[in-house]
Amino acid sequence: MPAIKKILVANRGEIALRIMRTAKEMNIATVAVYSEADRKSPHVRFADESVCIGPAPSSESYLNINNILKVCKDLGVDAVHPGYGFLSENAGFAKKVQEEGLIFIGPSAEAIEIMGSKLAAKQAAGKYNIPMVPGTATAISDREEAKQIALGIGYPILIKASAGGGGKGMRIVETETEFDEQMDRAVSEALSSFNDGAVFIEKYIESPKHIEIQILGDQHGNIIHLFERECSVQRRHQKVIEEAPSISITPGIREEMGRCAIDVAKSCGYYGAGTVEFIMDEKRNFYFLEMNTRLQVEHPVTELITGVDLVKQMIRIAEGHPLALKQEELAINGHAIEVRVYAEDAANNFLPDVGRLNTYVKPSGNGVRIDDGFEQGMEIPIYYDPMIAKLITYGADREEAIQKMIRAIDEYQITGVETTLPFCRFVMKHPEFTSGNFDTNFVNIHFKPRMLNQEIDHESAVLAAFISAQLIKSDKWDNINCKTVGTGAAVSKWKTRRV
Incomplete structure (x- = not known):
C-alpha cells in the first residue's frame, strides 16, 4: 500500500487538531472540513486546506457522507481519519470511503459492524471464553x-x-414489578436514539469499576x-x-485483562487503534462490556505512560506497515x-451551558x-458535544499527577460559561478518589451541588481575610469596600486617599 500524502x-x-499535528510531523498534508458554526475554529486555520461542508447541525455537515467524499475527490485526498464521535463508528461510512479507493484510518467496516452491536460483540468474544456479565445472549423477543x-x-x-452507547437505552430494574415499565422506556429510547429497538438484559453490577484496555x-x-485506563468517575454514564x-488492579489482573482484550480484537479481525472495555466488581472479577472501534477521547x-503516539501508529x-512495537x-x-x-454547570445537575469564552487562559508548565x-x-x-478541552497531567506517580492537576485547574481561567473544572478539582481532593476507593457511583454517592458552593465560599472567605489582614498590617488605605463575588475571587474597591 502506498504512503499516505494527504489526510482529510x-x-x-x-x-481534529490532535490528528493534524501528528500528520504534520509525518509530512502529510491535511484537509479540514467544517460547518458554518465552526468557521473560526483553530482546526480550520491549522489545516493545509479547509472546506465548509454545510450548516451548523451535524446532520447537515459532519454527518453528511456525500459532502465529505466530494471534498476528498475534489482535493485529491488519499485517506480519511474520522476521529471519534460523528462517523467514526459508522460501518457504512468506512465502507464507502474504501469503495472510493481511499484509505480509512481505522478498522474494517466488518469489524465496526460486529462491535457496533453489543449482542454481536458478545457472540464474537464468546468464542474466546471472554468473561461475560450473566444475561441474555440474544435480543429479547419474548418478554415473559x-x-x-x-x-x-x-x-x-x-x-x-x-446498539446503545453513552447510557442511552439503558434502564436499571430493581424488582420484577418494574420490569414492563422499564422495558418499554428502554425500547423507546433505543428506537429514538439508534433506530434500533433491540434490547437485552444483564445482571446489574452495583459497585463496578470501569476499566478499559x-x-x-x-x-x-x-x-x-498498551495497558489499562481507569474511567470510573462518570456522570450520566459518561466519563x-x-x-x-x-490504582485498582494488580499486575496479574492487568496481564489477564490485556490477554482478553487482544482476544476480543482477534474475534473480529481487528486492526488499527481500539479500546476494549470491562467492568470489575468488588471482588475484582472483570467482565467484557464492549469494544470501541476508534480512537478514544x-x-x-x-x-503519556507509554510514550507511544497512537495517531501515528494508526496512520x-x-x-x-506491520507493528514496530512488541x-x-x-x-x-x-x-x-x-x-x-465541559461547558456544563456541575452545580445544576451538569446542565450544558452556552455562551462566549470571555476569558480563556490555559495552564502550562512541566507535566x-x-x-x-x-x-x-x-x-x-x-449543536455539538459541550467539551471545551481535555486537561491532562503527568507525574512520576499518581500523587504527583493529582497535585499537578490541582495546580493546573487553579491556573485555568475560563469566564463566560460554567465549566466542570470546579467539579474536577473537588474530585482530585476527595479522599475516596485519592485512596482509589471509588467506582462508577462516585458522583451519586459523594457529590452534591452545594459542595461546590461551600468550597467557593470557603476559599472566598480565606482570600478576603488574607487581603484584610495585609491591608490592616500595611495601614496604607482607608475607606475600603471589599466584596466577594461568586467566582471565588475577592474584588476590592477603595478610594485612593493615603493616610
Whole structure:
C-alpha cells in the first residue's frame, strides 16, 4: 500500500487538531472540513486546506457522507481519519470511503459492524471464553421468558440497547414489578436514539469499576495492548475523569485483562487503534462490556505512560506497515490523569451551558498537556458535544499527577460559561478518589451541588481575610469596600486617599 500524502479529518475541534499535528510531523498534508458554526475554529486555520461542508447541525455537515467524499475527490485526498464521535463508528461510512479507493484510518467496516452491536460483540468474544456479565445472549423477543431469565439472574438487572452507547437505552430494574415499565422506556429510547429497538438484559453490577484496555493491531495479524485506563468517575454514564494506569488492579489482573482484550480484537479481525472495555466488581472479577472501534477521547493518558503516539501508529497501520512495537518492549512509566473540561454547570445537575469564552487562559508548565479546539472570544456552539478541552497531567506517580492537576485547574481561567473544572478539582481532593476507593457511583454517592458552593465560599472567605489582614498590617488605605463575588475571587474597591 502506498504512503499516505494527504489526510482529510472528518471531525472538528480538539481531536481534529490532535490528528493534524501528528500528520504534520509525518509530512502529510491535511484537509479540514467544517460547518458554518465552526468557521473560526483553530482546526480550520491549522489545516493545509479547509472546506465548509454545510450548516451548523451535524446532520447537515459532519454527518453528511456525500459532502465529505466530494471534498476528498475534489482535493485529491488519499485517506480519511474520522476521529471519534460523528462517523467514526459508522460501518457504512468506512465502507464507502474504501469503495472510493481511499484509505480509512481505522478498522474494517466488518469489524465496526460486529462491535457496533453489543449482542454481536458478545457472540464474537464468546468464542474466546471472554468473561461475560450473566444475561441474555440474544435480543429479547419474548418478554415473559425474559422475566424468568431475570429471576434466574437475580435483581437488580440492566436492560440495555444492543446498539446503545453513552447510557442511552439503558434502564436499571430493581424488582420484577418494574420490569414492563422499564422495558418499554428502554425500547423507546433505543428506537429514538439508534433506530434500533433491540434490547437485552444483564445482571446489574452495583459497585463496578470501569476499566478499559487500549489495543493496537496491524493488517498482518499482530495485536498488542498498551495497558489499562481507569474511567470510573462518570456522570450520566459518561466519563469525566480518566487515568492510567489504574490504582485498582494488580499486575496479574492487568496481564489477564490485556490477554482478553487482544482476544476480543482477534474475534473480529481487528486492526488499527481500539479500546476494549470491562467492568470489575468488588471482588475484582472483570467482565467484557464492549469494544470501541476508534480512537478514544482519553487516549492521551495512554500516550503519556507509554510514550507511544497512537495517531501515528494508526496512520502507519493504515498504510499497511506491520507493528514496530512488541508487547514485551512496552512498559508503564509514571502516571497520567485527564479531566474533561465541559461547558456544563456541575452545580445544576451538569446542565450544558452556552455562551462566549470571555476569558480563556490555559495552564502550562512541566507535566501539563491540553488538547483543545477553542480560543478566547469564541462561542460554544449549541449543536455539538459541550467539551471545551481535555486537561491532562503527568507525574512520576499518581500523587504527583493529582497535585499537578490541582495546580493546573487553579491556573485555568475560563469566564463566560460554567465549566466542570470546579467539579474536577473537588474530585482530585476527595479522599475516596485519592485512596482509589471509588467506582462508577462516585458522583451519586459523594457529590452534591452545594459542595461546590461551600468550597467557593470557603476559599472566598480565606482570600478576603488574607487581603484584610495585609491591608490592616500595611495601614496604607482607608475607606475600603471589599466584596466577594461568586467566582471565588475577592474584588476590592477603595478610594485612593493615603493616610
